Amino acid sequence: MTDDREFDRILEEGLSDLPLPEGEAEEITPWKRAMVRITWGIGLTTIHLSFWYLNYLLPAIGMVLLWLGFRTLRRENKWFAAGWLISVYQVFSMFTSLVSNATLWRSPEEIPWWIWLTLAIPLTQLICLWQGIRAVRRKAGQPDEARAAGALVVWHGVLCVLAIIGVEGWLLILPMLVAYVRILRNLFKLSNLLDGAGYQVQAAPVWVSDRTAWVTYFLALVAAIWGAALLFGRYQMEWTLVETDEQAGLEEIRAQLLKMDFPVYVLDDLSVEDLADCAGAIRVEADWEENPMNGRRKVAQNTKCFTEVGTMHHDCTLELTNVAVALPDNRWKVFHYFRWQELPKVRGTESIQLCVDGVTPESYFVSEDQYSLHLSGRLLCDRDGTACQSDYYSLARENEYTYDFFGNNPGRDIYAEFSLPMDGEHCRGYVSYTAQRQDKDWICFWSQMNYTHQISWLNYPAITAKEYRMTHLFGNSVFDTVQTDLQACLDLPDTTP
Amino acid sequence: MDDKELVALLKQRDQRGLDALAQQYGPLLRYVIAPILEDPREREECLSDLHLLVWEKIEGYDRSKGTLTAWLSALARNTARNRRRDGSRGNRSAEELDPSMADPKPGPEEVLLRKERARRIQQAAERLGGIDRSLFYRKYYYLQSTAQMAAELGLTERAVEGRLHRLRKRLRKELGGELDD
Numbered sequence: 072m073t074d075d076r077e078f079d080r081i082l083e084e085g086l087s088d089l090p091l092p093e094g095e096a097e098e099i100t101p102w103k104r105a106m107v108r109i110t111w112g113i114g115l116t117t118i119h120l121s122f123w124y125l126n127y128l129l130p131a132i133g134m135v136l137l138w139l140g141f142r143t144l145r146r147e148n149k150w151f152a153a154g155w156l157i158s159v160y161q162v163f164s165m166f167t168s169l170v171s172n173a174t175l176w177r178s179p180e181e182i183p184w185w186i187w188l189t190l191a192i193p194l195t196q197l198i199c200l201w202q203g204i205r206a207v208r209r210k211a212g213q214p215d216e217a218r219a220a221g222a223l224v225v226w227h228g229v230l231c232v233l234a235i236i237g238v239e240g241w242l243l244i245l246p247m248l249v250a251y252v253r254i255l256r257n258l259f260k261l262s263n264l265l266d267g268a269g270y271q272v273q274a275a276p277v278w279v280s281d282r283t284a285w286v287t288y289f290l291a292l293v294a295a296i297w298g299a300a301l302l303f304g305r306y307q308m309e310w311t312l313v314e315t316d317e318q319a320g321l322e323e324i325r326a327q328l329l330k331m332d333f334p335v336y337v338l339d340d341l342s343v344e345d346l347a348d349c350a351g352a353i354r355v356e357a358d359w360e361e362n363p364m365n366g367r368r369k370v371a372q373n374t375k376c377f378t379e380v381g382t383m384h385h386d387c388t389l390e391l392t393n394v395a396v397a398l399p400d401n402r403w404k405v406f407h408y409f410r411w412q413e414l415p416k417v418r419g420t421e422s423i424q425l426c427v428d429g430v431t432p433e434s435y436f437v438s439e440d441q442y443s444l445h446l447s448g449r450l451l452c453d454r455d456g457t458a459c460q461s462d463y464y465s466l467a468r469e470n471e472y473t474y475d476f477f478g479n480n481p482g483r484d485i486y487a488e489f490s491l492p493m494d495g496e497h498c499r500g501y502v503s504y505t506a507q508r509q510d511k512d513w514i515c516f517w518s519q520m521n522y523t524h525q526i527s528w529l530n531y532p533a534i535t536a537k538e539y540r541m542t543h544l545f546g547n548s549v550f551d552t553v554q555t556d557l558q559a560c561l562d563l564p565d566t567t568p
Numbered sequence: 569m570d571d572k573e574l575v576a577l578l579k580q581r582d583q584r585g586l587d588a589l590a591q592q593y594g595p596l597l598r599y600v601i602a603p604i605l606e607d608p609r610e611r612e613e614c615l616s617d618l619h620l621l622v623w624e625k626i627e628g629y630d631r632s633k634g635t636l637t638a639w640l641s642a643l644a645r646n647t648a649r650n651r652r653r654d655g656s657r658g659n660r661s662a663e664e665l666d667p668s669m670a671d672p673k674p675g676p677e678e679v680l681l682r683k684e685r686a687r688r689i690q691q692a693a694e695r696l697g698g699i700d701r702s703l704f705y706r707k708y709y710y711l712q713s714t715a716q717m718a719a720e721l722g723l724t725e726r727a728v729e730g731r732l733h734r735l736r737k738r739l740r741k742e743l744g745g746e747l748d749d
Contacts, residue, residue: 075736081685082708082739087646088686092694095705096638100599101720139722211595270595274719281722 102207102269105143109200110258112137113223116161116193117251124531127169134158134165135288137196139281146275148210150203157196166292172532173296174303175420190231197224204265211268219257226254296531304533305419305490306464313451313458321346328396331355337392337408337501340451345503348404354397361388362522362553388412391522393557401507403559407520408501411491418491419525422536423502425485429516444468446485450500452492459495464488466502471541488537519556526551571636578626586619596637597644603712604648614651618644645709692742699723700735707732 097103115133119126141155201220209215230247279287318325324346328338333355338346392408407425427444446468450461465488487502506516523536530549534542539550569588577585597618598611605611621643629639693704699721706712706720718728 078736078740079708082689083649083711085682085686085689086705086709087649088682089690090634091638091641091705091709093634093638096635096641098702099706099710099720100596104720104722143719143722212591267592268595270599274716276715276719277722277724280724280727 100269100272101143101274102265102272105140105272105274106265106269107259108136108140108143110255112140113197113258114255127172127531131165131169131289131292134162135285138162139284142277143274144203144272147272148203148206150199150206154196154199154203157192157199161192161196162288166288166295169292170295170299173299173530175306175533175535176303187235190234194224194227194231197227204261207272208265208268211271213265213268217261219254219261222254223258226250300419300528300530300533304528304530306488308450308461308464308490308492310452310454310459310461310492310495313460317343318346324350324352328352328355332357333394333396334359334392334408336410337394337406340408340449340499340501341406342447342449345404345406345447348505349396349398351399352396353399355394356397356557356559357392357394358555358557359390359392360555361390362555363388389522389524389553391520391553391555393518393520393555395518395557395559397559398505402505403507403516404503404505405518405557406501406503407518407555407557408499409522410497410499414491414496414498415524415526417525417528418493419528419530420535420537421489421491421525422523422540423485423487424521424523424537424540425487425502425504426519426521427485427504427506427516428518429506444485445505446502447504448487448500448502450489450498452495452498454492454495459492461489463500463502464490469541486537486540488535515558517556517558519554521552521554523550523552525549572631575626575629575631575636578622581623586623589619589622593636593640596640600641600644600710601648603710603716604645604652610651610655614644614648617651618647621647645711649711688743692739695742696735700731700738703728703731703735704739707735 112133112135115129115136117133118129120129138155138158138161141151141158144151145155146152197220201217201224204217204220205215208217226247233243233247318341321343325338328349329335331352331354333352334357337357341349390410390412392406392410394406394408396404396406398404405427407423409423446466448463448466450463452459465486468483468485470483485502485504489500491498502520521540523540525536527549534549536550540552569592574585574588574592577588579585594615597615601611601614601618605614622640625643629636633639693701696704702721703717706717712720714725714728714732717723718725721728723731
């Protein structure tokens with residue numbers, strides 16, 4: 072064996088005496104590989120399976136398959152070239168869509184009219200495929216037709232019309248699905264029938280190999296989703312330094328509240344306005360509890376008779392304190408205060424939901440128009456020993472709907488949204504409201520706080536802690552909620568002079 | 569028209585068989601010939617020769633031994649190779665030829681040696697998988713250029729060269745000194 076050229080010659084010579092192995096001759100056509108990819112690409116991008124993230128994964132794979140398929144054929148004729156350009160747009164569009172799903176950015180609720188035009192993009196691509204196949208057949212001197220591809224165009228056109236006029240229901244979807252499966256099967260058959268014509272297709276050269284394209288696309292996708300979740304999967308909070316001695320001049324109110332057992336650590340964190348609101352306090356009711364919150368794991372304990380499976384919480388806890396201050400003029404000022412003993416590892420989005428109900432002798436739940444609520448609150452943390460504060464990202468009373476056996480129950484709860492700082496310690500904050508009954512005295516009122524914390528970064532597509540709470544999702548391992556409530560019943564002392 | 573009908577027509581010496589062959593398998597024959605013969609005129613002549621050969625040899629086609637595509641591919645490949653070889657011989661001047669040169673037909677010993685060599689090559693090819701196997705047949709059977717292999721397999725030319733280098737190395741190792749003679 073002298074050199075590579077001689078070795079190649081011997082192999083070339085040796086193969087002359089051998090028959091081609093089964094299937095080898097049929098597999099070599101440049102057409103087959105491209106058409107199989109395009110057909111699979113069409114299938115994966117059209118049908119969506121909404122479990123195990125397949126509704127995101129399969130279309131992404133389908134888009135890349137379409138791009139690779141059209142890439143091979145792009146130099147064959149102008150139709151395939153146009154199909155390839157569309158596939159390039161679709162791959163990037165899918166990429167940005169998948170990445171933006173990891174952020175808190177939301178599309179506008181009202182769909183702009185031009186969004187309907189995007190339906191025409193895959194339709195145009197199918198027309199390109201149809202005409203491209205016809206052109207290949209013409210070139211090979213074969214009959215100028217590709218019925219399966221034409222049927223696919225018609226099918227997709229009908230689907231677009233149904234989407235625009237908003238027709239739904241299984242009676243229509245089922246025949247469409249059956250027709251779709253049959254068309255795809257015929258497209259596969261057509262692809263095989265065209266193998267003869269496909270030998271004349273000139274495969275276009277590539278700058279990036281298929282494998283590199285796959286690996287790069289999906290690694291970039293994972294990295295971009297991860298980065299987007301870290302950077303834009305949380306609220307942008309504006310932290311500012313707390314003025315020293317900000318409660319100066321309100322020492323009298325402080326002293327009065329402390330005398331009534333107002334928790335001192337809550338009192339220290341009150342804003343000037345909230346502290347001033349407590350002037351003339353008649354009574355203070357407070358309770359406190361600690362909740363394990365920072366991750367948990369299942370543990371199994373074996374005894375002689377049985378295995379006990381329990382939940383082991385990590386050490387880090389969230390302290391929740393509820394304080395109600397009775398004020399003159401039938402007012403209550405309520406503080407729901409939280410304090411993280413140490414910063415949790417995951418700092419995505421947090422939410423505080425307050426459900427407030429008043430109970431009087433006349434009515435179990437007082438209707439909302441019979442009392443008013445004034446909301447306030449702030450967030451605090453320490454950075455290098457200095458206290459910083461921030462407003463909530465949002466703090467408002469919002470409409471929501473819960474569904475039970477009797478149907479739809481509209482309600483209005485208070486929601487505060489925020490993110491904990493990435494740097495800083497002793498994170499804490501409170502939401503406060505002043506409740507005032509318009510006509511009569513309170514008998515009792517009940518105030519519940521639901522603190523929802525994001526416990527995992529695997530939050531895809533991204534939802535906020537508030538959205539999680541509002542949609543009442545079950546089996547979600549991304550968020551955890553702890554609950555505490557305060558019930559204040561009174562016989563108010565007569566405060567009239 | 570399916571292969572069975574096509575072969576039947578050719579065997580009956582029906583002209584429609586040749587027309588169908590040109591329509592259905594013309595692109596395949598051109599595809600196999602193109603990388604072996606560079607000159608377009610030579611390719612067309614080779615294609616004409618091939619039609620004639622198919623017409624003559626169709627009786628020898630046995631469907632149980634392989635598909636029509638495989639049979640035609642082999643016929644096209646070997647015809648084009650022979651044409652290329654004859655062409656390069658034809659270019660040599662008569663003076664260059666040694667009158668004492670031995671008869672080019674292989675002797676019985678060489679025939680045996682070639683069979684054994686082919687068997688070993690086949691065994692080595694069977695052990696290859698995926699892209700390597702495809703590259704092997706494209707390179708040594710279809711005699712395709714690096715550019716063609718790269719485009720059709722979705723690889724860069726550099727990647728194909730690298731893979732071919734490793735493939736050659738592997739085959740050398742597996743076939744050992746068996747190909748030396």
